[in-house]
Amino acid sequence: MLAVVVSSDRIHAVFDVLTRSGPDKSGHYEHEIMPPTDPPASPGFPTTRLRRLRQIPGIRRLVQTTRLSPADLVLPLFVRPGSGVRSEIASMPGNYQLSPDLLADEVREAAALGLGGVILFGIPEHKDATGTSALSESGIIPQAVRVAKHAAPELPVITDLCFCEYTDHGQCGVVGRVAGRPDVDNDATLELLARQAVVHARAGADVVAPSGMMDGMVGAMRRALDDAGFLHLPILSYAAKYASAFYGPFRDAAESAPQLGDRRGYQMDPAAAPGQAMREIELDLAEGADLVMVKPALPYLDIIRQAADRFPGVPLAAYNVSGEFSMLKAAAARAWLDERPVVLETLTAIRRAGASIILTYWAKDVARWLQRSP
Numbered sequence: 330m331l332a333v334v335v336s337s338d339r340i341h342a343v344f345d346v347l348t349r350s351g352p353d354k355s356g357h358y359e360h361e362i363m364p365p366t367d368p369p370a371s372p373g374f375p376t377t378r379l380r381r382l383r384q385i386p387g388i389r390r391l392v393q394t395t396r397l398s399p400a401d402l403v404l405p406l407f408v409r410p411g412s413g414v415r416s417e418i419a420s421m422p423g424n425y426q427l428s429p430d431l432l433a434d435e436v437r438e439a440a441a442l443g444l445g446g447v448i449l450f451g452i453p454e455h456k457d458a459t460g461t462s463a464l465s466e467s468g469i470i471p472q473a474v475r476v477a478k479h480a481a482p483e484l485p486v487i488t489d490l491c492f493c494e495y496t497d498h499g500q501c502g503v504v505g506r507v508a509g510r511p512d513v514d515n516d517a518t519l520e521l522l523a524r525q526a527v528v529h530a531r532a533g534a535d536v537v538a539p540s541g542m543m544d545g546m547v548g549a550m551r552r553a554l555d556d557a558g559f560l561h562l563p564i565l566s567y568a569a570k571y572a573s574a575f576y577g578p579f580r581d582a583a584e585s586a587p588q589l590g591d592r593r594g595y596q597m598d599p600a601a602a603p604g605q606a607m608r609e610i611e612l613d614l615a616e617g618a619d620l621v622m623v624k625p626a627l628p629y630l631d632i633i634r635q636a637a638d639r640f641p642g643v644p645l646a647a648y649n650v651s652g653e654f655s656m657l658k659a660a661a662a663r664a665w666l667d668e669r670p671v672v673l674e675t676l677t678a679i680r681r682a683g684a685s686i687i688l689t690y691w692a693k694d695v696a697r698w699l700q701r702s703p
C-alpha cells in the first residue's frame with residue numbers, strides 16, 4: 330500500500346523515486362509509475378503484534394499495572410460551626426460545607442465505601458490576625474475530629490494544618506515584617522503550627538498534614554507532638570506544594586482567599602527547577618515526615634514521577650485539587666466531556682505517575698464506580 334502525503338513539494342519527491350527518472354524540463358512525468366517496493370522489514374512485525382494483548386477485556390485487565398482502589402483515595406471535607414448546615418460550594422458541585430452533626434453521615438459513608446481516609450478543613454466562627462481559633466480545643470476541627478472518630482472509628486482522619494482559614498488576612502501564618510516588607514513570619518508561625526498539631530492530636534486525629542509551606546514546619550511539629558506524648562502520630566507533609574491558580578475553588582470552599590497579596594513567598598514557583606521539589610521532600614523526610622505530598626497533581630505529574638523514583642518506599646500522596654475537579658465537572662455539566670471515564674483516566678494517570686495515595690473530591694463516586702465494574 331502506498332500512502333501519499335499531500336504537500337506539493339513532497340509529491341514531487343515521491344514521484345521522483347517511483348518513476349524511472351525525474352520530470353522533464355517542463356516538470357511533467359513521462360514515464361510509467363513503478364510498483365512500490367516492499368516496505369523495509371520491521372524487526373518485530375509480523376511476529377510481534379502489540380494489539381494481541383488489547384483484544385479482550387479480561388486480558389487487558391490481566392496486564393494492567395496501574396489500578397485504582399478506594400483504599401488509596403482520601404476525601405477532603407469542609408466543616409463549619411452550627412448544626413444542620415449543608416451548604417453546597419458553588420464552584421465545586423456536589424461538595425458541601427457541613428456542620429459537625431452532618432459530617433457524621435458523610436464519614437460513615439466514606440468508611441462504608443472503603444475509602445482510605447478523610448481530610449478535614451475547618452471554617453471557624455471567628456477569624457483574627459493570628460488565627461487564634463485554630464488553637465482552641467473546642468474549635469471546629471477538634472469538634473469535627475471527635476464526631477468523625479465516633480462515627481467511624483476505623484476510618485483514618487487526617488487534619489489539614491494551616492492558618493489561612495483562621496486568619497482575617499488569609500495568609501498561612503502570622504504576618505510580620507520581613508526585610509522591611511509585610512510577609513509571613515516563618516519562625517513565629519512554626520510555634521503556632523506546633524500548638525495546632527497538638528490540639529488536633531488531642532482531639533483524636535490519626536494523621537496531621539501541614540500545608541503551609543513554612544521552612545522547618547515538620548520538625549517543629551514533630552518535636553511538639555513527641556513532647557506531648559504523640560510519638561506514633563504520623564505527619565503527612567504537603568512537601569512540594571506549588572503556588573497554583575488551581576486552588577481557586579477551594580478558597581471559596583474554605584473561605585480562605587488571601588485578602589492581601591498572594592502565597593508566592595512560601596508556596597513553590599511552578600517554573601522552579603524540579604530539583605527544588607526534591608529538596609523540599611528530602612528536608613521534610615529528614616525532619617520526620619512519614620508521608621509526603623505533591624500538590625496539585627495533574628500539572629505536576631513530572632514532579633510526582635521524580636519523587637516516586639527518588640524516594641522509593643516513602644508513601645507519596647498527590648492532591649487532585651479543587652481546580653482540577655471543577656474544570657472537569659464544568660465540562661461534564663455541559664456534556665462536553667463524559668465525567669466517569671475522564672475522572673477514571675485522570676486518577677489512573679496520577680497513580681501511574683507514581684502517587685500511591687490520591688486526595689480527590691471524587692473519592693466517593695470513584696469507589697461506587699469501581700464497585701460496579703472492577
Ligand code: PBG
Pocket residue numbers: 489490491492493494540541575576577578579580592649650651652
Ligand atoms: C491550605 C490549603 C489549600 C489547599 C489545601 N490546603 C489552599 C491554598 O494553599 O491556597 C487547596 C486544595 C484544593 O485546591 O483543593 N490550607
